[in-house]
Amino acid sequence: MLVDHFPLVGLRLTTPRLELRLPTPEELADLADVAAAGIHDPAVMPFLVPWTDRPPAEVARGVIQHHWLRLGGWTPQAWQLNLSVFRDGEVVGQQTIGASDFAVTRTVSTGSWLGRTHQGKRIGTEMRAAVLDLAFTGLGAEEAVSAAFDHNASSYAVSRRLGYIDDGTKRHAVRGELSVERRLRLTRADW
Incomplete structure (x- = not known):
């Protein structure tokens, strides 16, 4: 079975309303459709790389390619786990957790996005809390870092x-x- 060779496919994080896990190929297509339908006001770019500025079909294909790229490049020294979020x-969106040299740094980083129709329902807070629990409780992280641009008040509010x-x-x-990024840090003690 695939899970015997790549245990991440069996990982499931659950919260009262959500499940976070790797998607099946059909669910990955659904995730791509959510991104293509829009995840932010086109006038404001919340990402360092403006990947959502492309036509919808290219946004969808990019979501799929990025997912496969991150899984294919997985190593214990440098990893990024892009979990699909289900309600x-x-x-409804994607929650990412990743690290470089985690065995030494004990630091993870997070990032996420939600389809516009799913925003404003505290889903972002719940999905971030799920990966933070994985990081601190499951993996023994000492700190988690994140960032948001000044104009991304909702992302900053989730972190706070x-x-x-x-x-x-x-x-x-x-x-x-010019976009000013506000870096944020959460320690195990504060979690």
């Missing part, structure tokens, strides 16, 4: 609700304009 059996503290800023050029 009542429906794919979960206990992250500010950890500096970084300036980026996104779409040829």
